[in-house]
Amino acid sequence: MGRAPCCEKMGMKRGPWTPEEDQILINYIHLYGHSNWRALPKHAGLLRCGKSCRLRWINYLRPDIKRGNFTPQEEQTIINLHETLGNRWSAIAAKLPGRTDNEIKNVWHTHLKKRLNKNDGDTKDIDGINETTHEDKDSVIINKTSVQQFSNSINTFDISNNNKDDMMSYEDISALIDESFWSDVVSVDNSSNKEKKIEDDWEGLLDRNSKVYTTYNNSKLYNDDMEFWFELFTSNRRIEEFSDIPEF
DNA sequence: AACATGGTCAACCGCTAGTTA
DNA sequence: ATAACTAGCGGTTGACCATGT
Numbered sequence A: 001m002g003r004a005p006c007c008e009k010m011g012m013k014r015g016p017w018t019p020e021e022d023q024i025l026i027n028y029i030h031l032y033g034h035s036n037w038r039a040l041p042k043h044a045g046l047l048r049c050g051k052s053c054r055l056r057w058i059n060y061l062r063p064d065i066k067r068g069n070f071t072p073q074e075e076q077t078i079i080n081l082h083e084t085l086g087n088r089w090s091a092i093a094a095k096l097p098g099r100t101d102n103e104i105k106n107v108w109h110t111h112l113k114k115r116l117n118k119n120d121g122d123t124k125d126i127d128g129i130n131e132t133t134h135e136d137k138d139s140v141i142i143n144k145t146s147v148q149q150f151s152n153s154i155n156t157f158d159i160s161n162n163n164k165d166d167m168m169s170y171e172d173i174s175a176l177i178d179e180s181f182w183s184d185v186v187s188v189d190n191s192s193n194k195e196k197k198i199e200d201d202w203e204g205l206l207d208r209n210s211k212v213y214t215t216y217n218n219s220k221l222y223n224d225d226m227e228f229w230f231e232l233f234t235s236n237r238r239i240e241e242f243s244d245i246p247e248f
Numbered sequence B: 001a002a003c004a005t006g007g008t009c010a011a012c013c014g015c016t017a018g019t020t021a
Numbered sequence C: 001a002t003a004a005c006t007a008g009c010g011g012t013t014g015a016c017c018a019t020g021t
Helices: A019-032 A041-042 A050-061 A072-087 A089-095 A102-124 A146-154 A169-185 A195-213 A225-239
Strands: none
Touching: A019 A041, A019 A050, A041 A050, A072 A089, A072 A102, A072 A146, A089 A102
């Protein structure tokens, strides 16, 4: 089986991405999508390999990336999922919207694994849920109730003023946001006012992102973007009067 | 103040699985 | 059936930063 040459040993740039490269990649994907990562850098005018572009987009530039620290609930979810899934980081990431496998992997190796090892000495229950007894202030003590509360909160998004009959799950939203969202909602076709409005919104996002570059590498870069996309998505739902989306 | 050490995380590497011709 | 190719995954690395000595 042939192996694609990686990063074309010659001529390809490596290392940290510059804000200019980020902007080129964002703009290109905005306009043309990313159906072919290998061809993308060439067409976009980037001296990067397709792999590098893909990683950069998936792990950092994607607008639905949730930046910032993991919440105790998210960490507990990772711990629980790791127990059942092992090192299948992408599978774990699939259960944590807005988080990437790379990010989860890093958090596991830098925080959670150590914490579990530490807890191992203090408790018999590695879940740390039932019988955590240590008093380490740096450790997060989570009881069953809080896990349950999180479980409820992460599984349901109320987008209709607390009307329980109209609740949809985060996974449902993620699924809707996925392909159809990018192709239908985030359209760059100028053929309609609605789409023009959305394009303006997208440009607004780009503007916001470019603002970010003044504080490049600040971990709080895109904190608001998930909310932005969620808001955009839900507002689009209102526009469409829910006509195309089956009831949940 | 200077250096050493450890933690964090973005990016890369190498492999596998899936797809296409 | 198989070779060529791409996307995606998990492991690892190394630069950067914070803290300790």
